[in-house]
Amino acid sequence: MKTTSNTYTIIYSVVLVVIVAFLLAFVYTALKPMQDANVALDKKKQILNSLNMRNLPSDQAEQTYNQIIQKQEVGNKVYYKCKVKGKTVFVFPLKGMGLWGGISGFLAVDGYDMKTVYGVYFNHESETAGLGAEIKDNQKWQEKFIGKKIFNDGSSDIALGVKKVVKNPVSEVDAVTGATLTSNGVDAMLKDCLKAYNLPTIRTLANN
Amino acid sequence: MALFSKQNKEIFCNPLNLDNPIMVQVLGICSSLAVTSLLKPAIVMGLAVTIITAFSNVIIAAIRNTIPNRIRIIVQLVVVAALVTIVSQILKAVAYDVSVQLSVYVGLIITNCILMGRLEAFAMTNKPWPSFLDGVGNGLGYALILVIVGALREFVGRGSLLGFQLIPQSAYDAGYMNNGMMTMSAMALILLGCVIWVHRAYFYKEK
Numbered sequence: 001m002k003t004t005s006n007t008y009t010i011i012y013s014v015v016l017v018v019i020v021a022f023l024l025a026f027v028y029t030a031l032k033p034m035q036d037a038n039v040a041l042d043k044k045k046q047i048l049n050s051l052n053m054r055n056l057p058s059d060q061a062e063q064t065y066n067q068i069i070q071k072q073e074v075g076n077k078v079y080y081k082c083k084v085k086g087k088t089v090f091v092f093p094l095k096g097m098g099l100w101g102g103i104s105g106f107l108a109v110d111g112y113d114m115k116t117v118y119g120v121y122f123n124h125e126s127e128t129a130g131l132g133a134e135i136k137d138n139q140k141w142q143e144k145f146i147g148k149k150i151f152n153d154g155s156s157d158i159a160l161g162v163k164k165v166v167k168n169p170v171s172e173v174d175a176v177t178g179a180t181l182t183s184n185g186v187d188a189m190l191k192d193c194l195k196a197y198n199l200p201t202i203r204t205l206a207n208n
Numbered sequence: 209m210a211l212f213s214k215q216n217k218e219i220f221c222n223p224l225n226l227d228n229p230i231m232v233q234v235l236g237i238c239s240s241l242a243v244t245s246l247l248k249p250a251i252v253m254g255l256a257v258t259i260i261t262a263f264s265n266v267i268i269a270a271i272r273n274t275i276p277n278r279i280r281i282i283v284q285l286v287v288v289a290a291l292v293t294i295v296s297q298i299l300k301a302v303a304y305d306v307s308v309q310l311s312v313y314v315g316l317i318i319t320n321c322i323l324m325g326r327l328e329a330f331a332m333t334n335k336p337w338p339s340f341l342d343g344v345g346n347g348l349g350y351a352l353i354l355v356i357v358g359a360l361r362e363f364v365g366r367g368s369l370l371g372f373q374l375i376p377q378s379a380y381d382a383g384y385m386n387n388g389m390m391t392m393s394a395m396a397l398i399l400l401g402c403v404i405w406v407h408r409a410y411f412y413k414e415k
Contacts, residue, residue, distance in 0.1 A: 003273075003275070003276050003277065004276065004278070008276055009278055012274070012275070012276050012279070012283075013276075013279055013282070013283075016283060017286065020286055020287075020290045023290065023294065024290060024293060024294065027293075027294050027297050027298070028297060031298065031300070031301035035300050035301045035304075038300065038301065038304035039304075041304075042304060042308070125311070126311070126312055126315075127312070128242060128312075129242075129243050129245070129246065129249035129312055129313075130243070130244075130245030130246040130391070131245060131391070133312065177388060177391060178245075178388075178391045178392060
């Protein structure tokens with residue numbers, strides 16, 4: 001059969017596409033359970049990262065997570081109550097938009113005053129490596145958040161944020177160099193997500 | 209034909225220098241600008257492209273005689289995309305950490321001009337084994353330039369290599385400043401130009 005004929009071309013492309021589709025579907029279904037387990041474990045590790053317990057091996061991470069972290073809900077919103085070194089720390093999941101795709105993160109807040117940041121971890125889907133991806137890869141940058149105040153005195157507006165020019169060093173963190181738009185995304189994510197949680201109420205709930 | 213005949217050695221070694229995909233064929237420029245602001249992503253991307261180029265070359269070379277000429281580009285694209293997707297799915301199940309690091313590059317790998325360029329120029333007319341060598345050679349040639357540019361940019365732009373601080377704090381205290389320009393992709397293009405310039409001046413002879 002001539003490989004230049006129309007019939008051959010059409011049959012060839014159909015067969016090729018069917019083979020590839022089956023192959024992909026097979027790989028996807030066969031590996032799904034393993035992938036889901038990995039994703040769940042990774043989420044636990046991210047929460048532990050936000051509590052400044054970074055780079056734990058998988059089995060240890062699972063164990064620590066079960067020991068110290070409790071999942072709780074308030075009006076459909078999930079948060080995590082954690083006991084760390086005798087302190088109560090609350091972890092809030094964050095979700096927002098970066099430059100190329102979604103960004104997410106976990107913010108740990110000291111349960112004592114419910115406004116001091118205990119630790120933070122950010123993740124992203126497709127930010128540029130070396131620029132926007134630094135929000136996840138650069139541990140030093142994440143550590144800059146520790147000790148920042150979410151609220152300023154006498155105000156209930158979220159003050160915690162990421163700014164190119166820091167005017168309020170108590171609550172603001174320097175943006176990542178060369179990644180202004182991703183940094184703006186982090187800033188918006190912090191403001192939007194924290195506003196959705198009523199932090200003082202959660203604190204009262206926890207103390208009762 | 210012996211596995212490592214003189215001809216096969218040339219197929220493997222030429223892309224490293226005289227027929228380098230970036231410096232001579234001028235392929236894969238976009239991705240080499242995007243991922244070279246740090247050394248680590250440059251290495252990861254280089255290795256990923258090497259592996260994918262080698263295996264897609266083998267597959268295309270194996271089925272080259274059956275591919276209808278009019279839709280050959282589409283067939284190549286389907287093979288590359290399927291291969292990349294399968295590899296990334298397997299990594300996601302077995303080595304999750306690696307897959308998270310690579311996820312950003314998957315799209316960049318599929319659209320990398322080097323892949324399509326080598327499939328079209330080499331694998332379509334050669335047997336699987338030489339095609340494999342050609343893929344590995346071109347991938348490594350690409351990785352080589354990425355590493356050179358990535359190392360320069362990270363060192364000058366941030367004073368570190370692979371995340372380790374090399375320029376001591378005392379130098380900063382004494383007034384040394386990182387060159388922030390280096391972290392921008394525009395500088396990568398200029399650096400790449402310099403690399404090509406040095407290569408043409410000292411290593412490359414016009415035929």
